[in-house]
Amino acid sequence: MAIIVRLDVMLALRKMKSRELADRIGITEQNLSLLKSGKVKGIRFDTLSAICRELDCQPADLLEYTD
Amino acid sequence: MNARIKVASTVLLACVVFFAAYWLKNLAMTVTPYVVGAKIYEVTTVVDIDGTLHSAYVVDPRITVSVFQRVLYGAAWMAVIIPSLIAFYFAIQLLSRIRQGDYFTLVTTRYLRNLGVAVMVAMIGDTLLPILVRMILSYRNIDGMLGPRYFYDAEDISLFLAGFGFAIIGWVFHEARKIQIENQEFV
Numbered sequence: 001m002a003i004i005v006r007l008d009v010m011l012a013l014r015k016m017k018s019r020e021l022a023d024r025i026g027i028t029e030q031n032l033s034l035l036k037s038g039k040v041k042g043i044r045f046d047t048l049s050a051i052c053r054e055l056d057c058q059p060a061d062l063l064e065y066t067d
Numbered sequence: 068m069n070a071r072i073k074v075a076s077t078v079l080l081a082c083v084v085f086f087a088a089y090w091l092k093n094l095a096m097t098v099t100p101y102v103v104g105a106k107i108y109e110v111t112t113v114v115d116i117d118g119t120l121h122s123a124y125v126v127d128p129r130i131t132v133s134v135f136q137r138v139l140y141g142a143a144w145m146a147v148i149i150p151s152l153i154a155f156y157f158a159i160q161l162l163s164r165i166r167q168g169d170y171f172t173l174v175t176t177r178y179l180r181n182l183g184v185a186v187m188v189a190m191i192g193d194t195l196l197p198i199l200v201r202m203i204l205s206y207r208n209i210d211g212m213l214g215p216r217y218f219y220d221a222e223d224i225s226l227f228l229a230g231f232g233f234a235i236i237g238w239v240f241h242e243a244r245k246i247q248i249e250n251q252e253f254v
Contacts, residue, residue: 031254041252 004064007036010055025050073166080162087155094148102141107132112201112216125201127208139203146192154185154230173248176241183234190227194219 011021022032027047034040035047048059055061100106111122126132161178169175198215205213 027254035254040254041249042254044253047254 002066003038004066005035005038006062006064007032007051010057010061011036014055016055021051021054024054069168072170073168076162076166080159080166083155083158083162087159090151090155098141098144098148102137102144107137107140107204110200110204112197112213113218125204125213127205127210129209130207132204133207136203136206140200143196143199143203147189147196150185150189150192154182154189157182157185171240171244173241173244176237176244178237180234180237180241183230183232183237186230187227187234190223190230194223194227 011018018032018036019029022029025032025047031040035043048062051057051062052059101110108124108126108128110125112125114121114123157178161175161182164172164175164178198217201213201216205211
């Protein structure tokens with residue numbers, strides 16, 4: 001059971017760099033990198049909402065559940 | 068700042084260790100003669116006669132205190148001695164951690180909370196023990212066992228409140244630290 005973060009795919013589709021997204025949503029590049037690699041315990045709704053706004057996508061485009 | 072904290076905690080640690088040793092020595096010299104010697108016949112209690120206070124022996128001089136009573140008397144004191152030793156242990160551990168720069172971790176905050184709880188328990192024991200001790204020692208008195216008589220010591224109550232404060236502060240810091248750790252792993 002795992003949640004896979006597909007942020008890197010969305011960044012590639014939107015042709016946006018991690019640093020630019022980090023600046024736009026107001027978190028550090030290090031934390032964004034941890035989120036991309038799935039090395040965090042959770043994501044705040046505020047952060048998720050800001051990512052969705054900047055990448056023009058839905059939460060389901062960023063997160064995927066697998067057994 | 069860290070150097071000052073280190074010096075202050077080292078001084079306090081030395082004081083606590085010295086006081087713990089002094090307390091243990093006094094305890095051994097005070098309680099032991101009552102448990103194993105003839106001093107048990109000298110245990111007194113305060114009685115109020117015509118509005119004036121007098122001391123009276125708890126043990127009837129015509130009877131012999133049994134071994135069972137002595138053992139019970141010694142065991143009753145454990146209600147104060149054991150929590151006090153635990154409090155000293157946590158105080159020494161806490162100050163050692165602070166001395167090493169380990170300020171508000173889960174371990175130090177737990178030590179602070181446990182120190183407070185141990186002090187509270189010891190002071191409750193110290194307040195309630197005289198009631199129990201009086202009854203244990205007078206159990207075989209010819210005129211009958213003395214009834215419970217409550218009195219409080221302001222020092223015990225002050226220490227109880229201090230322990231209560233330590234326990235609450237330690238508990239709050241412990242919970243705050245847990246929340247901080249949990250939040251650190253969220254982005």
